[in-house]
Amino acid sequence: MPALIARTGYTGEDGFELFLKPEHAEGVWKALTEAGEGVGLIPCGLSCRDTLRLEAGMPLYGHELTTSSPLRRRPRPGREVREDDQRGRFVGREALEKAAERAETAPPRKLVGLVAEGRRVPRAGFSVVKDGRVVGEVTSGAPSPTLGKPIAMAYVDAAHAEPGTPGVGVDVRGTHEPYEVVALLFYKRRK
Numbered sequence: 001m002p003a004l005i006a007r008t009g010y011t012g013e014d015g016f017e018l019f020l021k022p023e024h025a026e027g028v029w030k031a032l033t034e035a036g037e038g039v040g041l042i043p044c045g046l047s048c049r050d051t052l053r054l055e056a057g058m059p060l061y062g063h064e065l066t067t068s069s070p071l072r073r074r075p076r077p078g079r080e081v082r083e084d085d086q087r088g089r090f091v092g093r094e095a096l097e098k099a100a101e102r103a104e105t106a107p108p109r110k111l112v113g114l115v116a117e118g119r120r121v122p123r124a125g126f127s128v129v130k131d132g133r134v135v136g137e138v139t140s141g142a143p144s145p146t147l148g149k150p151i152a153m154a155y156v157d158a159a160h161a162e163p164g165t166p167g168v169g170v171d172v173r174g175t176h177e178p179y180e181v182v183a184l185l186f187y188k189r190r191k
Contacts (some may be wrong), residue, residue: 004020054151064141111153112161114154117179135159164181
């Protein structure tokens with residue numbers, strides 16, 4: 001059957017995505033799973049894909065990437081906002097400049113990795129704390145099969161974003177669990 005096969009994926013692993021007509025999906029799924037049985041291929045769900053994405057430090061829309069200002073991704077907003085836009089194609093420039101004026105009063109936040117010292121898993125929306133103060137928010141969290149401990153990505157105040165920052169924790173249902181601030185990626189596939 002005709003299909004577009006892309007060597008892409010959102011897991012940090014070597015992978016493929018297949019794009020085909022919906023009416024062909026079930027037949028292709030069955031053929032692939034049967035062909036892979038002898039080499040250990042087993043189906044997995046969205047949760048597995050999301051855990052792999054998190055281990056690879058890949059941001060996801062609705063979690064690390066939102067409709068909030070790209071100014072949150074300091075020191076550099078990223079490739080979605082070109083500061084050298086000579087052609088004037090960036091239609092959000094005026095709104096972003098106004099947001100920048102308002103943001104100067106708030107501490108900048110950076111996206112960091114967090115690794116648990118214990119076994120409690122942080123979830124999106126949990127507060128990152130230091131010395132009894134909220135200094136950030138978890139955007140994604142899960143147990144990491146690769147590392148054998150819970151991990152998370154979070155936006156934290158820049159003052160607490162350096163890897164190894166002492167005393168950082170996550171409020172997990174009223175208990176401040178200790179976490180180590182680390183640089184993203186948690187895991188990188190060997191080539």
